[in-house]
Amino acid sequence: MATPEPTSAVRVEGLRKVFQSRGRGGKDVVAVDDVSFDLAKGGSLAVVGESGSGKTTLARMVLGLEHPTSGRILLAGTDRTEQPRTSAARRERAREIQIVFQDPYRSLDPRQSAVRCIEEVLRVHGMGNADERRARIAELMDVVGLDDRQARALPKALSGGQRQRVAIARALALKPDVLVLDEAVAALDVSIQAQMLNLLADVRRQTGVTYLLISHDLAVVRQVTEDMIVMQRGRVVERGRSADILDRPQDAYTRLLRDSVPRPGWKPVRRSTPTMEVTG
Amino acid sequence: MSALVMGRRRLAAGREAYPRLGVLGWTSAGFLALIALIAVFAPLITPQDPLAIDLGNAHVAPGTDYFLGSDANGRDILSRLIVGSRTSLLGPLGVVALAAAAGSTIAIASAWIGGRFDQIVVRVVDAWFSFPGILLAILAVAVFGSGLMAPVIALAISYIPYSARVTRSGAIRERRLPYVEALQVQGFSAWRICTRHLLPNLAPLIVAQATVAFGYAMVDLAAISFLGLGVQPPTPDWGLMVSQGKNGILQGHPQETLFAGLAIVLTVLAFNLLGDRISRVYQERS
Amino acid sequence: MSTLLEIEGLSVTLPAGGEQRQVIHDVSLAIGEGEAHGLVGESGSGKSMTARSIMRLLPPGAEVQGAVRFDGTDVNSLDRGALRRFRGNDVAMIFQDPRSHTNPVRTIGDFMTEALCRNRGMGKRDALKRAAELLEEVFVDDPERRLTQYPDELSGGLLQRVMISAALAVEPRLIIADEPTTALDVTNQAEVMAILDELRRERGLAMLFITHDLDLAAAVCDHTSVMYAGFVVESQASERLHDRPRHPYSAALSHARPSIDRTLDRLPAVPGRPLSAFEAPSGCAFADRCPFKQTRCVEEAPALRELDGAMVRCHRAEELAETLAGSFQEDLSGHT
Numbered sequence A: 001m002a003t004p005e006p007t008s009a010v011r012v013e014g015l016r017k018v019f020q021s022r023g024r025g026g027k028d029v030v031a032v033d034d035v036s037f038d039l040a041k042g043g044s045l046a047v048v049g050e051s052g053s054g055k056t057t058l059a060r061m062v063l064g065l066e067h068p069t070s071g072r073i074l075l076a077g078t079d080r081t082e083q084p085r086t087s088a089a090r091r092e093r094a095r096e097i098q099i100v101f102q103d104p105y106r107s108l109d110p111r112q113s114a115v116r117c118i119e120e121v122l123r124v125h126g127m128g129n130a131d132e133r134r135a136r137i138a139e140l141m142d143v144v145g146l147d148d149r150q151a152r153a154l155p156k157a158l159s160g161g162q163r164q165r166v167a168i169a170r171a172l173a174l175k176p177d178v179l180v181l182d183e184a185v186a187a188l189d190v191s192i193q194a195q196m197l198n199l200l201a202d203v204r205r206q207t208g209v210t211y212l213l214i215s216h217d218l219a220v221v222r223q224v225t226e227d228m229i230v231m232q233r234g235r236v237v238e239r240g241r242s243a244d245i246l247d248r249p250q251d252a253y254t255r256l257l258r259d260s261v262p263r264p265g266w267k268p269v270r271r272s273t274p275t276m277e278v279t280g
Numbered sequence B: 001m002s003a004l005v006m007g008r009r010r011l012a013a014g015r016e017a018y019p020r021l022g023v024l025g026w027t028s029a030g031f032l033a034l035i036a037l038i039a040v041f042a043p044l045i046t047p048q049d050p051l052a053i054d055l056g057n058a059h060v061a062p063g064t065d066y067f068l069g070s071d072a073n074g075r076d077i078l079s080r081l082i083v084g085s086r087t088s089l090l091g092p093l094g095v096v097a098l099a100a101a102a103g104s105t106i107a108i109a110s111a112w113i114g115g116r117f118d119q120i121v122v123r124v125v126d127a128w129f130s131f132p133g134i135l136l137a138i139l140a141v142a143v144f145g146s147g148l149m150a151p152v153i154a155l156a157i158s159y160i161p162y163s164a165r166v167t168r169s170g171a172i173r174e175r176r177l178p179y180v181e182a183l184q185v186q187g188f189s190a191w192r193i194c195t196r197h198l199l200p201n202l203a204p205l206i207v208a209q210a211t212v213a214f215g216y217a218m219v220d221l222a223a224i225s226f227l228g229l230g231v232q233p234p235t236p237d238w239g240l241m242v243s244q245g246k247n248g249i250l251q252g253h254p255q256e257t258l259f260a261g262l263a264i265v266l267t268v269l270a271f272n273l274l275g276d277r278i279s280r281v282y283q284e285r286s
Numbered sequence C: 001m002s003t004l005l006e007i008e009g010l011s012v013t014l015p016a017g018g019e020q021r022q023v024i025h026d027v028s029l030a031i032g033e034g035e036a037h038g039l040v041g042e043s044g045s046g047k048s049m050t051a052r053s054i055m056r057l058l059p060p061g062a063e064v065q066g067a068v069r070f071d072g073t074d075v076n077s078l079d080r081g082a083l084r085r086f087r088g089n090d091v092a093m094i095f096q097d098p099r100s101h102t103n104p105v106r107t108i109g110d111f112m113t114e115a116l117c118r119n120r121g122m123g124k125r126d127a128l129k130r131a132a133e134l135l136e137e138v139f140v141d142d143p144e145r146r147l148t149q150y151p152d153e154l155s156g157g158l159l160q161r162v163m164i165s166a167a168l169a170v171e172p173r174l175i176i177a178d179e180p181t182t183a184l185d186v187t188n189q190a191e192v193m194a195i196l197d198e199l200r201r202e203r204g205l206a207m208l209f210i211t212h213d214l215d216l217a218a219a220v221c222d223h224t225s226v227m228y229a230g231f232v233v234e235s236q237a238s239e240r241l242h243d244r245p246r247h248p249y250s251a252a253l254s255h256a257r258p259s260i261d262r263t264l265d266r267l268p269a270v271p272g273r274p275l276s277a278f279e280a281p282s283g284c285a286f287a288d289r290c291p292f293k294q295t296r297c298v299e300e301a302p303a304l305r306e307l308d309g310a311m312v313r314c315h316r317a318e319e320l321a322e323t324l325a326g327s328f329q330e331d332l333s334g335h336t
Helices: A056-061 A087-093 A114-124 A130-144 A149-152 A162-171 A188-206 A218-224 A240-249 A252-259 B002-015 B021-040 B077-111 B114-127 B133-144 B150-174 B176-184 B190-226 B239-246 B246-250 B255-284 C047-054 C080-090 C108-120 C126-139 C143-147 C156-169 C186-203 C214-220 C237-243 C248-256 C295-299 C317-333
Strands: A007-021 A029-040 A045-050 A070-075 A097-100 A178-182 A212-214 A226-232 A235-239 C005-015 C018-032 C037-038 C063-070 C091-096 C174-178 C206-211 C221-229 C231-237 C303-307 C310-312
Touching: A007 A212, A029 A056, A029 A070, A029 A212, A029 A235, A045 A056, A045 A218, A056 A070, A056 A097, A056 A178, A056 A212, A056 A218, A087 A097, A097 A235, A097 B176, A114 A130, A114 A149, A114 A162, A130 A149, A130 A188, A149 B255, A162 A188, A162 B176, A162 C231, A178 C231, A188 A218, A188 C248, A212 A218, A212 C214, A218 B246, A226 A240, A226 C174, A226 C237, A235 A240, A235 A252, A235 C063, A235 C156, A252 C186, B021 B077, B021 B255, B021 C108, B077 B114, B077 B239, B077 B255, B077 C214, B114 B150, B133 B150, B133 B190, B150 B190, B150 C143, B150 C231, B176 B190, B190 B239, B190 B255, B239 B246, B239 B255, C005 C047, C005 C126, C005 C206, C018 C037, C018 C063, C018 C206, C018 C221, C018 C237, C037 C047, C037 C214, C047 C063, C047 C206, C091 C156, C108 C126, C108 C143, C108 C156, C126 C143, C126 C156, C156 C186, C174 C186, C186 C214, C206 C295, C214 C221, C214 C237, C214 C248, C221 C237, C221 C248, C248 C317, C303 C317
Parallel strands: A045 A212, A045 A226, A097 A178, A178 A212, C037 C206, C037 C221, C091 C174, C174 C206
Antiparallel strands: A007 A029, A007 A070, A226 A235, C005 C018, C005 C063, C221 C231, C231 C310, C303 C310
């Protein structure tokens, strides 16, 4: 067993996930097939793919929300392949890796303001006394740019962009090493998306947090990450520096993805084969 | 073009983002609050002694002496209705409180654990539905003796599957929301997520179901009283009053059965309307 | 090119919380026969409401001012029967989420033949044959089998192609496509857009294409209008919109999107959030977020006026022309 370098934040080796079919003659689905990558501390890696590529399942396994069929997951050099069983193990993992979800409308408890939500997180993890927690919350609100009124408002009184700021603050509360961004800007309006991408860049500069970006949006990938892997039907088809891959994609599927992105001067082109989709 | 019609309907529903309880809902809530107040202050507001027998004034028609008339024993019907509201409300309250507590515990546990456990719970709850509540209550009375306690517990047991089924479907929806996964990733224990986050967010659904069930429980308990198996005379109780007044109907004095029946019908109706409105508000929210 | 659809001074209010709320302010636009017109905006900009006003598909209680003329006839003056013919034969609509616009327990064949049988008076067998031909036109392979399948058995991209072919089956003159590819993967988006574009050109259909994606609109539309807070703030030829935006908001919108061709140190983001139409202040709706704001912008609402063949709603459009076009160069200098 190779000892991973101490600088590795997330390392997965030969990860595989098979979903067993439920009953009558269905086939098992291989969602993730032999995926490996090594994400250095402070780095930023994109997992790119379309729906059904397995990128979300991969992220869920790294987060401990899904158990891999085979393969290994290491967070900061520690084996985290098994889902945590004890509450101590759960909390330990929580301080290593956090997530920001795509849907700003449903990723917050509708009954909790940002302040109450983060206060609970800090309390559960036994972080500081009431004053220290208050100071930490103020600091986090400052990082994500929410004023006092917004910090005390229930999610329904906030816009999509403001909710996503709350979600980012919540994820940063425990000072995790790694932040998984699961399509975290995909549901936002263009002008809000730009604010959020700048915020993510600032956060990374300030905290040195490592990003694992799950996305289908190549422009966002280029803006946020240095490295990327491209997944198609559970397998990695291309990997390398984000800028290099987007400038000179080698794999046919990566090229197709790139050519499908609307940009100035772009015209949609129909592929020769009428159906390239997997249908039920 | 059916697609267009559907588009319009979705749009119309989307605009009404936070509907309130509405006129009917608030009227029902107000009516029930009034009944509850009456029950609390019953001894202070009865115009006459609800237990005082005065055979000389039996079956007096509604009027100035007896606002709603008197019963076969010459007791004031209004006073008996006022005091009777206590047992008539307390019984169903006990039933729905017990059923909702047990039902939602089963439901949330089942939705959270999922898998085979959830499947077994669903089967058991399905089978549970076939328990006839009233028969169970009669059996309980036969074993433990008459009174309020035995039929309330028996009915509560037969009401658990209703609460469990409704709450489980809500809990399964809620559990799939990203905020619950975020809490898991934050390292929160299952107990904390279920009690501090799932339960409060499901509360409107549980309350809506319990409100509707309250009406049914009231009818069931009235039926048990009517059969003489619940609250015993001379304690005033609406169901019992319907039963005791039935001889009067044949003699042309329907007031006791009529007014007691009306009290039950109006209260049940109000509970149903209110429960319906609450569950709509919940659905619009989610 | 004769004008097929003309919207003039359209204002719409909807009842909300006991008052009438403005959702569209004085919108005017024209689409010529066979022309594709893009309507771009963020959430709450009123782009979908504009489309629904054309179809007279507004929620109950909506108050409409201004005119929507289709082929010279005011849509708001149509009686029941004429309105049905207008919706059924002249205009077809394609939506973002095809799954919610199909009935899950009815087959694709049922869905596609319904309009043919009712509006064209075809027999069931002829209609099915025609439906198969139509599916072939949108490059669905094995169309006979597809007709027997249910919506759940088709992927999103395939189902959207079915919707397109069903929409075109009645041979409309105008297609209104409301974010038809937003829910699709990017490769499917390209495919669906290519097919829609091809069929539209072959048949000379006009199209109103509603999207939040400026680049996508520019790629498939001759002309693009940008909406903000219920107003059309700019309208001009698509190819010029990108290089010579006339309104600070359109410029901001195209700059704010990251690019797959270059990495920027910081994106030129607009502060604040998009306003809904009813929140629009009395001055220019964009003033609060605009880097070029002056006192006049806050005090006086600008009118939509012509400037070098473009329509623009900005007091400072002339003086800003060079700045707005030039800020692309600034971006490039920030290239890392």
